[in-house]
Amino acid sequence: MRDSKIESQIRRLWHPRPKRADKKDFGRVFILAGSRGYTGAAALTSFAALRAGAGLVTLGCPEKIYSILARRHPEVMVRPFPSTPEGSFSEKGFPEIMKFLKTQDILAFGPGLGRNAATGRLVRRLTSKFPLPVVIDADGINLFKGKTEEFKKRRGETILTPHPGEFVRVFGGKKPRTGRERKERACQTAREFGVFLVLKGHRTVVASPSGKTAVNPTGNPGMATGGTGDVLTGVIAALLGQGMRPFEAARFGVYLHGLAGDLAAREKGEVSLVAGDLVEFLPQALRLVLK
Template structure:
């Protein structure tokens, strides 16, 4: 599913207008869609029909005026509050004039100060509050007089519905730099916007509803976007049916170079996830002491013990054996629980220099890479990196705070400098592809914030790549399904109790749905 930023949304609106549907009609449809959503949700509490519509002076406020009109026509007690003054754009002025014909209370406290306390009283007593203040054009920090109204909304007990995005959130970056409406529901139109998926803005959206307006589908196709979010049916199409005459070699040979003595959990989780995700053959190369421990836990993967350093990590003496196995593999995963020292850095160097298959670098592999990141400038094969913000900090030299403040820009800049596929993990994981396309994931939950979850993801990505799924699709599918496993897992285990291994236990049910 495509994501459109503020500029692209305006281009779509302009194309619709050029095709004969004017902005007033668009405003009417948008406002009616929001009102329908409110009316549908209100059926559980049919007596709660007191609504306050907070309107800005622009077209987002105009959408809110349509909502007010429709709710009034349904018999609701509706009040409209203009914290910053009455409508200014021609279309919103038109909608305001239409509203004046109905029994709706319209307050302009900026120009009529005696109405201010009444406005706050209405907010305190409202059952529903609609945020139609700023919309997708907002940037910066909300100040007076809007900030005190946002505070009043925050203190109210009303159900809050935002139109397009919560006021105070930046549409294109997901930044929230000051006061922001905390919505229970956000209704947007024809597509996701970046702020719906990128944190911190995403957490202010509540439950998101994308309304497919009748006149937008054809115009969307005419506006190119490089940003997307995966949905189940799209991901499902990336998995080909298995031919009846298949054998284990048909589904790839995956090489995992993971683990060290005393740190076998990451290797175990990544290998198990890879097997559950359909890799035909999985070879796990690990230091001999780790191999002994893992042999009691893993039966399906082929375990290959390697020489180890005095620290229990892989020794550089294991490189010839690794390269021999690497030459006949479909994908290589390196780094999970591997440790970071001169020996493992030498192993990673050798893999990157000789690999002809895609290489997935996770965890300690990323830490080892950070010492000599320029080796990514001209990779010999596709490279996939899966850093969390701390690892991304080591790769870029930026602070974690800098990265989290603008995750999208950080990911885009990285792949412009290094021709790799980047998976910047976290809430709203961002996948940046070397061709410039960006995917923002919508699945997952805080219950996945446990040690080992990233190892499961690394195994899933590696398995899909090994099976020959196109690299970008394989990565996006793995991130989406990993989050879906977490979302299904919390229904069984709860966010508090769910473990990384529980994600793997959710995969069979997911693949049953994919194969239908």
């Protein structure tokens, strides 16, 4: 369901692109994603970031899957990094990744990452050292199980985008069932750990460390399919890269993501909806909101 008040707020924040604009003006987004068997998640996240307006998107992937991802989207730059024998990110890539991060504005990681212990050590080190905003999704969140205190130590802002299963797995407690429980748990967790929390699901909840919350009105059951969360990660990272603050990037990213899903469902039906349809309909969603 569209919301004219939210769309008006998005328009106020989304400035027209100047005629002399440079691609670097719209954010250099670095995405760490993918592992053997999960290349699709990496491709969806990186292309969604471009569709949501990021100026430059670089996808970092384990070297064992580089040849697959290098030919998925020509607009996405792909860089291989050291891989474990199983095809996940190796901790050996830390120095090389940190060096590259010095040229970037935003880091996003998690989609298709896998739960290899070496990968966990790598992303936790990166999270602690990178001083700018980080978006963490999927296995990126799972790799912080038992290590959530590390979120409190970050110098930069952190956006977490768990579905209810990931949320309970990492932060404990019972799975919140009602809308009220979801909002209370999201707000409590955001405050305690100093993160911006996007608790996905029907009426996704966005909560900030300061206590601000928002409940998203867009989206439909057809979006309950693999890969849609990967698309959201790319969208939020792109909005951060274009200058939005974390709460606004999360809130409006969720709104646009859901609207793209609603537009796709209207044309293709909820039953047949796939994650790539959301990327396809993002331009239409943006046109509707920004016109």
